[in-house]
Amino acid sequence: MKHTYLAKLLFLLLFVCTGFTGAFAQTGAVSGRVLDEKSQGVPGATVLIEGTSLGSSTNADGTYLIQNVPAGSQTLVSSFVGYNAKRQIVTITAGQTTSLGDISLAENTTLLSEAVVVGYGTQRRQDITGSIATVSEKQFVQGQVTNPEQLIQGKVAGVQITSGGGAPGASSQIRIRGGSSLNANNDPLIVIDGVPVDNSENKGVSNPLTLVNPNDIETFTVLKDASATAIYGSRASNGVILITTKKGLSGEKLRVTVNSQASISEKTKTIKVLSADEFRDLVNTRGTESQQNLLGTGNTNWQEEIFRKASTFDNNVSLIGSVGTLPFRASLGNTKQQGILMTNKLERNTASLSLTPSLLDNHLRIDINAKGSWVDNNFASADAIGNAARFDPTQNIFSGDDTRFGGYYEWLNGDNTLNTNATRNPVAFLNQKRDRSTAKRGIGNIQFDYKFHFLPELRANLNLGYDMLRSNGTTFVPAIAAQNFSDKGANNFFEQKKDNKLLDFYLEYAKQIADHRFTILGGYSYQDFIRDQPLDSYQASADGTNIRPAFRFKTQNTLVSFFARTTYNFKDRYSLTATGRNDGSSRFPTGNKFGFFPSIGTAWRLKEESFLKDVTVLSELKLRLGAGITGQQDIEGAAGNYPFLARYTLGEESASYQFGDQFIQTLRSEGYNTALKWEETTTYNAGLDYGFLDGRISGAVDVYLRQTNDLLAKVAPAGLTNLTNEIITNIGSLENRGVEFSLNTNPVRNNDINWNLNFNVAYNENKITDLGATLPTFTGYAVGGISGGVGSNIQVNSVGFPANSFFVQKQVYDSNGRPIEGLYTDVNNSGTSNIDDRYRYKSAAPTTTLGLSSNASYRKLDLAFSMRANLGNYVYNNVNSQAAALASLSTNGFLQNVTPNIYDTNFQGFQYFSDYYVENASFLRMDNVTLGYNLRTFAENKSNIRVTLAVQNVFVVTKYTGLDPEISNGIDNNFYPRPRTVTLGLNLGF
DSSP states (O other): OOOHHHHHHHHHHHHHHHHTGGGGOSEEEEEEEEEOTTSOBOTTOEEEETTSSBEEEOOTTSEEEEEEEESEEEEEEEEOTTBOOEEEEEEEOTTOEEEEEEEEOOBOSOOTTOEEEETTEEEEGGGOOSOEEEEEGGGSOOSOOOSGGGGGTTTSTTEEEEESOSSTTOOEEEEESSOOOSSBOOSOEEEETTEEOOOSOOTTOSOGGGGSOGGGEEEEEEEOSHHHHGGGOTTOTTOEEEEEEOOOOBTOOOEEEEEEEEEEEEOSOOOOOOOHHHHHHHHHHHSOHHHHTTOOSOOOOHHHHHBOOEEEEEEEEEEEEEETTEEEEEEEEEEEEEOSBTTOEEEEEEEEEEEOOEETTTTEEEEEEEEEEEEEEEEOOTHHHHHHHHBOTTSOSBOSOTTSGGGBOOOBOTTSSBOTTSOOOHHHHHHTOEEEEEEEEEEEEEEEEEEOSSOTTEEEEEEEEEEEEEEEEEEEEOTTOGGGGGGTOEEEEEEEEEEEEEEEEEEEEEEEETTEEEEEEEEEEEEEEEEEEEEEEEBOOTTSOSBBOOOOEEEEEEEEEEEEEEEEEETTTEEEEEEEEEEEETTSOTTSSEEEEEEEEEEEEGGGSHHHHTOTTEEEEEEEEEEEEEEEOOBSSGGGGSTTSOOEEEOOGGGOEEETTEEEOOEEEOOOOTTOOOEEEEEEEEEEEEEETTTTEEEEEEEEEEEEESOEEEEOOSSOOSSOSOEEEEOOEEEEEEEEEEEEEEEEESSSEEEEEEEEEEEEEEEEEEOOSOOTTOOOEEEEEOSSSSSOEEEEEOTTSOTTEEEEBOEEEOTTSOEEEEEEOOTTOSSSOSGGGOEEEEESSOSEEEEEEEEEEETTEEEEEEEEEEESOEEEEHHHHHHSSGGGSBOSSOBBOOOTTHHHHOOSSOOTTBGGGEEEOOEEEEEEEEEEEEETTTTTTTOEEEEEEEEEEEEEEEOOOSSOSOOTTSEESSOOOOOEEEEEEEEEEO
16 A cells, blocks of 8 residues: 555655745754763753753763754753753853853652653653553663563563563563453554554564564553553553654754674573483383384484574664754664574664654644664474474484485385374474565654644644555475475465554643643544455465465454543642543444543642651652553454454365365355454552652552453354354453552662662452353363364363463372372262363463562673563473373384483373473573673763673573473473573764
């Protein structure tokens, strides 16, 4: 889709900028120096002309110069983190530079007047009534960061970010105060510079946020309760993350920053399996004669063969400053990252441009943001990890016969044909498969903010945004490869186009009358999501035969919204925020398309009351109360765009019919629900913000209750008439309740030493409270598929238990503490122990999450670290359940390796549903340690050089016996291990 309207707007903008250049001929400049309480220059302080984007950052000695300032009386605002902002009136004379001399800032880390980004605008921190947390660039996780969400991992109470593994650009699971849905999307809404982005399935990339360069990001703001999120209504049930990127300031001198990093990564742990000699001993002592005859003469550690030391090179350059009255920031980035799994790599090229001019005597502010990325992926299937753990270690990598399977050893039948049931050679599996993709994404917007000349208290804001993705990929396996031998190899293609268009418009009126300050905001939003796959998974053999042609696939989802917000503050003591949003979604039928989502929040600053105002040890004490409703319509999967319409979709490949040398896939009838409606989450929140010793100690405590009703779930109702097993319907409810605590301290702060310490902890209980009318014997909806058996599930959604609870049999143990094979507790007292005795046991979600980070500096040297812990999370060890029984040793004429756990259990057969395999996976992880040295006086204070050495994934403390305890779905099988990474970084600014 061509966005011709954006091109026209950009042309108009350039014309307007040119036309108004002459309007600022009557300008002057202002200069000075910003000092701290010890009369030393403050580098990096911000100096702005109030009400404009004119400003500058101070140099290494604290000096600044702001040019192109309109003549007349102006207010100069000087600010720096940890200090009170200072305002001064200055008279600007046209054609002259006015010197203000020295400006001294006083310490104050409470920053109550700091502007905090909220939905549709900003608010003063002291006026906020909701639960909001902001993480700025100085607090970001250091080291090699490929995905933006990694920057705040462990930094915010109640926000759990779990990467999908150690692959470059691996997807992450983000949960804010637990999951509020069963089958609908549980990820938060992510808004980048005012554009809500599409984070549904993006073909060609594992993680859609990988397409955003972390070096361009300035702040993350997390909205957690309904008082903060309800302004976004739809998709806000799971919280909102606002990402703000870096921008230029008017009048600022050109600054260039170069950031370069080189990293080495390696595995820290592999799956515990038997060595070649241990495997021979097991087969010779406990195996059959036919199994013994299959043993080879090799000694191969297959996991060592598929993993490698991997390198990463990450280079970024940015320019920030202003050309005349046009502030700008431009950046380019290149990342080349190898995965520790052979053949796995990612290359990302990014570019961004930000323009922020002010026109019409600073009554019109324009923000233009454009970000583009080009990512090339070479994927390596994690199935190779499972194959390496299972493949017979007594066999060699190569067979010695170069005429078959590319020379790689593969299991054969007695008639010398390929054993298609056998585990595939993991080295061949990687080297003989080329799985590549290219993804191009553009995200941007142009935002006009106009303050009316005749009524300056009234603002109009128009935001036009876009989010476009173009991706394609190929998977090629040669015909000689064993992994697709029966299909004569593979030569598959895909293509995807996604367009997300946004139009937001709102009016805001702000006024202060004596001790009363209020704002009234009302607006309209239109957002359209189009997903077009003109070539959806075209499949063929390597030689072009056995073609399974693709069908064109296109869907659309549209959101139309009306929203309003009122804020009121009296004497900086009492605040009120009321919000309402009426959302319409094309995913629901007529009559249910619209949902109304209101919220209300109040705050009482007790510190400003007479009985606390003179208590000097107390710098802040504010009580917050809030309640509201948010909606959910983000049904996962492409079919989620039309769940209420009767439709036909492409059948599974297994349902194809062969005509000659071609396979034709059938169409099948899909289930639909004409009564589908919005899922709604009601949130109650109470919070207390505190500060002591002039903000040297600060933080917040929050307690909350989130109740979700009319859950959007994919279930199998009785009496199906649509020739399908499941339909999407509204069924039941669940709740999350918990408490959060955050603590920020500055224990030491003087001329030489500065130490900041941050700690957060959150406790969350998740429970399903209703699943609709069901039979008394109904156990719940089975979920959590595992390897082993046919269609086996290890988790269940049942009333009265956490979502995705493990559903297992209670193992009985002997006097030595060993599990007794096949013997389980008769839970239902039927007199017989069988599969009906399964019970709900633990959950993959942690009940408690903790984060600890520290940043200490001594003169030019600094040391930072960040740690995380999860408590109460459990993992089903699917590796042991399918590889720690004698039955797994040999099947159908080939051998498979086993784990040492076989000696602990002595299981002959598989015990997939034993709770023995559900292990406590609580952990403490040291995410990052960074040592830095800053040369601030290099080249006569005109340049900065900073050198860093960082180590990521330093250590993990856990009782879990598997590869890694941090697995989002709680099922450990073919997990791509997180590597330990050592990074050397160089940052140059001039």
